[in-house]
Amino acid sequence: MRKIYKKIRGNECQAGSRYDIQQRVESITGAPFLFFRRIKMTGTVKKQKKHKWMLFVLIVLAAAAVTVFFGYSRGSKASAAEISFTNMELTDTGFTAEAEFISSGKTFRTYHYTIEGSVLYLTVYGGLAGGGYSDGNFTVDIQEDMQEVATVCLKGCDDVAVLYTR
DSSP states (O other), X not given: OHHHHHHIIIIIOXXXXXXXXXXXXXXXXXXXXXXXXXXXXXXXXXXXXXXXHHHHHHHHHHHHHHHHHHHHHHOEEOOGGGEEEEEEEEOSXXXXXXXXXXXXXXXXXXXXXXXXXXXXXXEEEEEESBTTBOOOEEEEEEXXXXXXXXXXXXXXXXXXXXXXXX
């Protein structure tokens, strides 16, 4: 298309208006001038590759930022060596305990639990202090039928520690 445009502009329509060039391009290519104009305005292939590369880098950076944000907000599993549990009570209607992170700089995010047979598995998530997470003290309060439960265990990254037995 550029060759055709240069040919028309350089040889045949030197004194012609933009309309003359438009008519010539449409008659030679059979394509509407708007399509020709769009191709001309998008730039060279180098610029297009540069824009695609920049878009790819932007997408990768955005994905990394989202991953870091969710990793920071959820935290990582805490081991039994990082947490000190006190005032634990296991009744038929629930389990309560007060706890705090021993390791400095680590704060409480959330906890999850599962009951498998007669064992209550507790998983605590913690992360670096900062933002809305500035406290390492927390309370575990699970109100559910615990008549079958005899043992409470803490699931860490690679270990399981017994916290309480009836």
